Amino acid sequence: MQFFHTFQYINCSNNPRNNQFALVYISYILDIRFFISMAVHRSHTSTRNPEDAYRGFGIEPIAEGEETSREILLHLLQKAEHNFKNVACGLVPTSFDPHDPLLTAFPRPLQWKWPALQRYLQTLQSASVMMLLPQFWQMQSCIHRECHDVAALLFIADIANTPIAAAATESLSIDTVITSTQDCSELLDYLSEKEMPAPRSWVFVHDANKPTPHIPENLRETHSVVQEIHIFPCVPIFEQCGSLIQRHSNRFHTSEAYVWEFKDDRTLITSAREDPLPLLKYRLPFTAIQTDMCPCGKVEVEYHHE
Amino acid sequence: MNNFEKLKELVADCTAPTAPRMYRALYGMRDDEPAIQLGGWDEWRALPMMNKNTLVETPFADRFFASHSDIEDIRTSSGTSGKKPPFIPRVFPRGLEYRLQYHSFKNPILAFKVPYMMHWHEELQQSLGYAPRVVAFDPVHAEASIRLARIAGVDAIITFAFHIPLIGTLMSREGMTENIRLIEINGENCTRSLFNFMRATFPNAVILPQFGAAEVEDKPLGVPCRAITGEEPLSVYHAKDTQYHEVIDSDTLEVLPYQAGSEGELVVTSHVPKPRATPLIRYRTGDIVKILPEKCAAHNQLQFTIIGRVSIDFVKIPGGVLRADEMERVLLAIDNDISDRFEIHRYVHNHEAGPKIGMVVHITSRTGRNLDMEHIARDISNHFRVGPKRTYAQGVQSGMYVPLSCALLVNSSHTEKMKRIIVHEPEKS
DSSP states (O other), X not given: OHHHHHHHHHTTOSOHHHHHHHHHHHHHHHHHHHHHHHHHHHHHHOSSOXXXXXXXXXXXXXXXXXXXXXXHHHHHHHHHGGGGGGSOOEEEESOSOTTOTTOOEEEEOTTOOOHHHHHHHHHTTOSEEEEESOGGGOOHHHHHHHHHHTTOEEEXXXXXXXXXXXXXXXXXXXXXXXXXXXXHHHHHHHHHHTTOOOOSEEEEEEETTSSOOOOOGGGTTTSEEEEEEEEETTEEEEEOOHHHHHTTXXXXXXXXXXXXXXXXXXXXXXXXSOOSSOOOSEEOSSEEEEEXXXXXXXXXXXXXXX | OOHHHHHHHHHHXXXXXXXXXXXXXXXXXXXXXXXXXXXXXXXXXXXXXXXXXXXXXXXXGGGOOSOGGGOOEEEEOOXXXXXXXXXXXXXXXXXXXXXXXXXXXXXXXXXXXXXXXXXXXXXXXXXXXXXXXXXXXXXXXXXXHHHHHHHHTOOEEEXXXXXXXXXXXXXXXXXXXXXXXXXXXXXXXXXHXXXXXXXXXXXXXXXEEEBOOTTOSSSOSEEESSOOOSOSSSOOEEEOTTEEEEEEOXXXXXXXOXXXXXXXXXXXXXXXXXXXXXXXXXXXXXXXXXXXXXXXXXXXXXXXXEEEESXXXXXXXXXXXXXXXXXXXXXXXXXXXBOSOOEEEEEEEOOTTSOEEEEEEEEOBSSOOOOOHHHXXXXXXXXXXXXXXXXXXXXXXXXSBOOXXXXXXXXXXXXXXXXXEEEOOSOOO
């Protein structure tokens, strides 16, 4: 990714030989700089190697260089279940589906921060926020932290009680809803039926295992919509910048919490920060491709399931 | 500062010309009137009382006394009256130290978002030097929640009383009931049936009652004098330090002596120091309490127990609410010969998997004809909504409730005040 940026930037010299030299030189520098940044990043964020983290949960990590499939990860997490209580960490479910027979827990840092959400709330100038998500996703606390940091009111709505959620949009002047496409549809229908306006901004949490999401029809054009892709609830991998939000784009930027490997037929992520149980070359349930440069300076990414 | 001085300060603050309008409007104050300075207890007793309707009818901005940055939570009532529900902003809770004598809060907690937000539990754990670990209980997706709770190693449950049978059943399946050391229940009085279920299912748990109300920011309404041990009355409380309690005759509004033996509606004033988002002055809780003969041994304060509600138009049940106005709607839709004078009798039935709710609807005909009770019971069950997405029949089908039946309304005198929902505490076997 960094090579791509810099190649475009420097390819303006009139001397091809200089260009070639410059390209090689810059590439070399970038190689070094990239790995230095990784090392620095790790030293700032990771004080132990992944093996120690896994052994803290009573499990052995996969062999170095090997890829982790979802099946392998779930198997490891199930083996680790009885050790969660011995590790100072939070936990989130490994599925958005409460009826998933393989549902287990994925460890998260204590009081995990969601910096992208804070950025969205600032960009959207949110003052009054409603969370409309299943409570077993365990997102309440982190959403509260981010709302508190931007001094926004937060109302936790019940997904099973649409009339109350609708009343809240009016009584509390809700301007931002954090939800999923599944949980918001009933609210949107109810608001439409009662001729009540829908809040102006929507932050959608999408399941990475599901097909590429779409913005609800009645929110396009007229509302601000942010989309994030999570592999598990509270584990975001794709986020959006102001430009993508403005364009109602179905493209994303990669989360800086992971090191990304874009292969032809698969996409892998490795935790770049100190996660209680770091993901190691975890194979995502889709293939992602890097596309254009976004005005924000990051590369836009699309993904598709096989 | 004694009680009167605290109340005087509170009233002055809430009726200041720059204060939100709720109390100035309630007390009929002119725009140019200065804040009320109470001269004595007579003037205090002359202040009008308020109730939930006051909050429902007052715009949010007129009853919001703190700044946005102080707000930690926004609660609402169940919205069961058919009117728009009031949304109550709350600052951080205070006066909860009493809980520490019952539990360490060192290990993870399973908690519903009521009465305390997840982050409050986390902050409590952190303040005690423990890792902040809370698993949110989701009653809609209970099984998934309990699985996470098992993995986390929770040893405390803090939730509504009517969630307990479901949690107990699921935790039994996960083999974790003996690990539970604290159950803190709120939302309704603990029944003997529920206590027996908890005792049998969670043998090592201290059971602590929590008495609160969605409208009252300063939780709890009463500090429990002891854990629930099976000794009657099961739940006993004394007034919190930051509250002033009165007991009134709910029909005449006469203030009764706050002394042993008095029985009436509890009226609460919270003089908790600022910040306070929704200060309540002489708030009628709708709860009928009885002041007990003996003082609380641990705190040397008068104790009270809750013996009922003033008038019930709704009662919470697992998975929803029984609402009188919903029953009125259904009866009219089924057969307009059925009188709008009816009684819903709610029972609690003992089952192996915990107490189950049962309902008997007492009805009568407007014209005096014989009603087909069995047929009508089936119709009511199929159409009576206990929640936005659940009818009573669906609750029966999923094993939550006992099938509904109908009976003839005996007392249909139009001269007597009608109680539309009657909660039966002794279990019907």
